[in-house]
Amino acid sequence: MDSKILLAHGSGGRLSHNLIKDFIQLFRNQILEKMDDSAVFDLNGRVAFTTDSYVVNPIFFPGGDIGQLAVCGTINDLSMCGATPLYISLALIIEEGLPMSVLKQITSSIQTVVKDTGVKVVTGDTKVVNQGSADKLFINTAGIGLISEGIDISGTNAKPGDKIILSGAIGDHGIAVMAQREGLRFKILVKSDCAPLNTLVADMLKVSEKIHCLRDPTRGGLATTLNELTMQSKVGINIEEEKVPVHESVRAACEFLGFDPLYVANEGKLVAIVPARNAEKILKAMQQNLYGKESTIIGEVVAEHPGIVTMKTILGTSRIVDMLSGELLPRIC
């Protein structure tokens, strides 16, 4: 029989301890095994530090689950600063009654990402709330990474003339979660693109340290990310609609649902803003990485219209691409 999570699993007593021991077994490493109030390790240099909570609904979707999403998301936030992800924390808020088998499935998919990427889970926390006070499972991950000397990647660094590279087709994650939640069936199953982008960034940095900005277009989609970058760097951005890859299945789903793929969330894509002279070699390096095969240059940075993103449409006209202003898809990550 499948046992369930009880309130006592979060009380700090014996059941909490047994649960924590299972986690330590799963994520085994010397730092975690000490079981003190904090993880302790040596660190020297420029550090990147980030956090994200994950509340995606449903917790399982085609192409991933909330556990994989939480670890990949934090790995990606560190990677977007050019940092090598090293250590992550894992904090669970569990609704009383969650089947233990579900928790095991989620933590095992976290273990897979951890093994594949070499990051270490070094500290954690488990809280349990009464039935109805949370929805199954929320996960927070915080992460620490190290940035090598010579790397200076920030949303404030875009310069007029820079090229904008997108690492692949947009909208997969948002549509996959949405379809699963609403029980929609499309001709072709849309899978989330949820993936760790640390090796993609490492491959890019190998061919050129001169990358100005990196960002993963998650909530709010590509449109919102590009708008953020124009505001942070006080520049304009022009992109071309026909250059932005969108999988046929996602395009069809978006048309059916009345969504614009530019605003739909991604979890395994990045936008890079790079000096024009390095754009081709960075693009080639990206295309050779598993997670960058469909990389393409979608536009450029301009001095005109700072804070504004414009797009040359397929019809040849030009329009402003605004930031997401309302609510498109709640609980997408």
Add this chain to the structure above:
Amino acid sequence: MDSKILLAHGSGGRLSHNLIKDFIQLFRNQILEKMDDSAVFDLNGRVAFTTDSYVVNPIFFPGGDIGQLAVCGTINDLSMCGATPLYISLALIIEEGLPMSVLKQITSSIQTVVKDTGVKVVTGDTKVVNQGSADKLFINTAGIGLISEGIDISGTNAKPGDKIILSGAIGDHGIAVMAQREGLRFKILVKSDCAPLNTLVADMLKVSEKIHCLRDPTRGGLATTLNELTMQSKVGINIEEEKVPVHESVRAACEFLGFDPLYVANEGKLVAIVPARNAEKILKAMQQNLYGKESTIIGEVVAEHPGIVTMKTILGTSRIVDMLSGELLPRIC
């Protein structure tokens, strides 16, 4: 009219941005203001890294609120490794419909702790879930601190002969939250002891670096913390009931409710295990700190009965103090 949190505040679009701008204004510092995917700063040495989620119900209680609790809790977890707390992350999961005034009150009490302790909020995240999918507000904080050379504090370091110091009376936080939640009124209002313990630990380390273990007895209370330490260090612990301070109001409330104060949560207390020869000077330093006035030696570490805590009762008998085994008070932190 009091506006409310909408799902769109968590969508990554314009409302999210406005909310984040308010936070940046509140917690102003150069690292946070960069608004990149990760905070970036230099760090050299032994690092402590910790995380905790807070789901306390109700979110306001006598002596504190969920915001103060979240920041103090992470400051304390870092302090318990002898680290100076430097940077924290702040991740909010908000239930749709939360009044904006409530959020402002919580973030303003976070701001107060941050100012008083000198830690910096350098990165954050905001998610909003539909009404009924969370209970008002959950907060995750992760923290980073630096440990000076020569300090080696761990739950594994207790040695037979060491003295056990408790920094004050136990049970205040648990009873304060419980009474507020259940609408109980006692003769004397019990206030949570929620407090940042970084200066207390700093004052202790000034008089002696030779502190073996530090731990704050939160969930599961003093009894659970002492049991953890016996297991980690493979030693026994003997304490004396009459030496353990319990405020009269808490004792009365516990009697009424059928609780043992040894198992009730604290949020501003610590247990220190120190070599006998340094115990008196460390105790004096503690008693001179605002948060250690009632500090007292409650017992000692022994080689006998490893993994077991015994207590000499007021009646003169001796009994085993076990770890909390069931659920005492859900959602206490």
